[in-house]
Amino acid sequence: MYRYEIPSGIGYYNLEILLNFNDFDVEIFYFLFEPHCHSFRGNLDDFHHLIYYNDGKINLTYEGKNHYISPNSFLYFPPRHKHNEATLEENLTKYHIQFSILQKKRKRKMVEKRLPMSQFESDEIFKSITQNKMHVVQDPHHFSRNLLEKIFEELESKKFGYLYKINLLFSELFVNYVRELNMDSYEYTPQISSPTSNSISFIISGYISESYKNISLNQIARTYNMSERTVQRHIKSLHNTTFKKRLNWVRIEAAKDLLLDSTLSIIEISKEVGYKSNSYFDEIFKELEHITPKEFRKLHQST
Numbered sequence: 001m002y003r004y005e006i007p008s009g010i011g012y013y014n015l016e017i018l019l020n021f022n023d024f025d026v027e028i029f030y031f032l033f034e035p036h037c038h039s040f041r042g043n044l045d046d047f048h049h050l051i052y053y054n055d056g057k058i059n060l061t062y063e064g065k066n067h068y069i070s071p072n073s074f075l076y077f078p079p080r081h082k083h084n085e086a087t088l089e090e091n092l093t094k095y096h097i098q099f100s101i102l103q104k105k106r107k108r109k110m111v112e113k114r115l116p117m118s119q120f121e122s123d124e125i126f127k128s129i130t131q132n133k134m135h136v137v138q139d140p141h142h143f144s145r146n147l148l149e150k151i152f153e154e155l156e157s158k159k160f161g162y163l164y165k166i167n168l169l170f171s172e173l174f175v176n177y178v179r180e181l182n183m184d185s186y187e188y189t190p191q192i193s194s195p196t197s198n199s200i201s202f203i204i205s206g207y208i209s210e211s212y213k214n215i216s217l218n219q220i221a222r223t224y225n226m227s228e229r230t231v232q233r234h235i236k237s238l239h240n241t242t243f244k245k246r247l248n249w250v251r252i253e254a255a256k257d258l259l260l261d262s263t264l265s266i267i268e269i270s271k272e273v274g275y276k277s278n279s280y281f282d283e284i285f286k287e288l289e290h291i292t293p294k295e296f297r298k299l300h301q302s303t
Contacts, residue, residue: 003155009034009094012155017163019171022122023104026129028170030098033152037094047098048129049077050177054093054145062134072145074137074177081134095148097170101130118239118249121175128178137181144180147173172202200224201238204231205246212250213274217243248284251275255285259297266293 004011010033017028029047053073060067060075069075071092128135139145151169154162204220220243221228235243251273258269270281270293285293 006034008036010152010156015166017167017170019167019174021125021174022119024122024126025102025104026099026170026174027102028097028099030096031151031155032094032096033148034094034096037092046079047100048079049075049081050097050099050129051075051077052095052097052139052144052148054095054148058092067134067136069136070138072139072142074135074139074144074180076129076135076137076177078130078132078134095152101126125174125178128181129174135181137177139176139180144173144176147176168202201234204234205238208235208243208247209250212247212254213272215247215274249288252285252288255281255293256289256296259293260300266297269293 001012001016002014004013011030012032013030015028015031019026019028051074053069053071053075055071058069060069062081147169151166151173154165154169204224207220207223208215217228217231220231224231232243235241235246239246241249254273255269258264258272259266262269264272266281267278270278273281275281275284282292285291285296289296291299
């Protein structure tokens with residue numbers, strides 16, 4: 001990791017930050033903080049660019065068209081984008097992230113998922129940052145701005161565990177970016193009260209993914225010293241669902257792995273993932289997958 005200073009701010013490159021989103025990774029090479037940015041000219045390169053404008057106004061010329069961008073906005077450019085130039089009406093603060101996307105073979109094992117994220121959510125992030133066009137995304141609640149400020153503080157402090165903290169912060173940043181981008185199309189909750197609130201949401205979700213065999217809403221509430229209602233709110237903010245539905249989804253995903261990669265009977269798998277009743281397991285499996293566990297195993301063994 002290298003730190004360098006420029007007249008308008010401070011930059012870091014060779015960050016070696018690798019974010020894991022199920023079947024693809026985001027590798028971040030470059031992070032720039034410019035509190036006194038005067039101009040911006042895009043380069044033809046092979047990287048994705050995510051730029052956040054904090055204060056000030058900008059008139060962007062892109063592919064022959066002018067675009068007015070208000071403060072507290074993300075600007076996304078795909079690789080090899082055409083020449084563009086931004087002329088500022090006044091000074092502004094800018095954060096610039098340069099990253100690449102590394103696809104990997106889809107893995108079904110839950111233990112290999114670094115983030116407690118559904119495949120649908122992971123696919124939405126991939127789709128949103130691989131479209132070959134420019135995006136402008138508003139950050140009306142300044143949540144992303146707070147995350148970027150914390151990332152810069154961690155890079156500057158280099159306190160114990162700062163790389164781990166930065167990975168978490170960047171992951172939350174990408175989730176929030178896609179959430180705001182898709183807030184008109186998908187039932188995500190667009191506003192989160194604070195970065196701490198969202199971090200706790202991730203922790204609770206991870207706890208469910210790790211302890212799904214024997215867990216209850218009351219147990220989570222006691223573990224994190226909060227009410228059951230608060231736990232439900234955190235799950236709702238991240239997954240737009242209830243604790244019961246999230247737990248069933250996690251258990252069925254685990255059951256699907258066992259159906260494909262083990263010789264356990266369906267009754268044994270039902271108990272292994274936390275269901276005391278095999279008939280209830282069959283009912284939930286069919287509700288989520290639209291086929292029974294027996295049909296699922298037979299279908300995939302024949303392919």
